[in-house]
Amino acid sequence: QKEVEQDPGPLSVPEGAIVSLNCTYSNSAFQYFMWYRQYSRKGPELLMYTYSSGNKEDGRFTAQVDKSSKYISLFIRDSQPSDSATYLCAMRGGSNYKLTFGKGTLLTVNP
């Protein structure tokens, strides 16, 4: 079993839809959770950074963490064609800043 599991998709939605992206993990030492957006042939761009269980909102993006279920989500409201990218979840333990990534989910938002 991989430490971080993420459905690779692809996921295709119409413009304006609500998108839900998810990851599960097995390592209970993970305490910090991140979502990155990566456009083709570009580096990952940090979208959300969370620590505790619960929700964190930033504009159209909401990150949700459920440590008891070892499950994290990213919601995108009012999705736009410019949101078309690969979304990577990443996580780490407390003192070690080394990240473990999911495989990424390829999202396409159709106009």
Next chain:
Amino acid sequence: DTGVSQDPRHKITKRGQNVTFRCDPISEHNRLYWYRQTLGQGPEFLTYFQNEAQLEKSRLLSDRFSAERPKGSFSTLEIQRTEQGDSAMYLCASSSPAGELFFGEGSRLTVL
């Protein structure tokens, strides 16, 4: 631009040649990381530095790979005797004191 800078963006080389990538982190960040990403996969950790000290190396980093960070500023990643399996995107990141990792645009290696 004060983000993480990587050079070159793309390198095409023949099998057996040596290649070197350079990373300039965000200036106030003292931790620097190298990751490798192949098509359809998430980035995989290779190594990291705190200032000039290399503190951890992945088993992915074979003897043909070497990374340095002289004076705790920029870093280089050298691959000797390249193999076709080394073809990948090599990503550099630096971390803020809060632990957020910021990545550069990557250096894409193609080994023919």
